[in-house]
Amino acid sequence: MHDRTVKVVAITGASSGIGEATARRLAADGHRLFLGARRTDRLERLVTEITAAGGTAATRRLDVTGAADVRDFVAAAEERYGRVDVMVNNAGVMPLSPLEALRTEE
Numbered sequence: 001m002h003d004r005t006v007k008v009v010a011i012t013g014a015s016s017g018i019g020e021a022t023a024r025r026l027a028a029d030g031h032r033l034f035l036g037a038r039r040t041d042r043l044e045r046l047v048t049e050i051t052a053a054g055g056t057a058a059t060r061r062l063d064v065t066g067a068a069d070v071r072d073f074v075a076a077a078e079e080r081y082g083r084v085d086v087m088v089n090n091a092g093v094m095p096l097s098p099l100e101a102l103r104t105e106e
């Protein structure tokens, strides 16, 4: 049995802004993170900082405009940690549509 109070959290758009801040906070709270975005230099710096502080984080380049890339990102997180408990779909810009419309190309 694993400790269900420790979550495996995949965060898209973790290289800056809200995603980066969320990663720092969740890492400080002891959760295990898998971080994606296009600017891998920033992600790698963040992972280095988190692990130096005793946290657990890994990264993979991710472009959320490709559905296959998002699937591969989640699969890589599952491979790394054995599961994904929480997906923080933070990356992106601002066009709005109903979730049920599944406009993934946006």
Ligand SMILES: NC(=O)c1ccc[n+]([C@@H]2O[C@H](COP(=O)([O-])OP(=O)(O)OC[C@H]3O[C@@H](n4cnc5c(N)ncnc54)[C@H](OP(=O)(O)O)[C@@H]3O)[C@@H](O)[C@H]2O)c1
Binding pocket: 012, 013, 014, 015, 016, 017, 018, 019, 036, 037, 038, 039, 040, 062, 063, 064, 065, 090, 091, 092, 093, 094
């Ligand atoms: N700030 C606000 O007031 C506000 C309000 C409402 C909603 N939001 C939403 O909250 C989210 C984060 O906003 P923020 O203010 O933190 O913006 P931000 O600092 O510009 O961060 C956006 C993040 O998304 C990533 N990203 C953008 N396009 C991507 C793509 N195609 N594939 C993968 N990652 C991508 C960026 O990383 P890379 O460039 O490295 O890929 C970056 O890490 C956005 O979805 C935004 O629409 C923000």
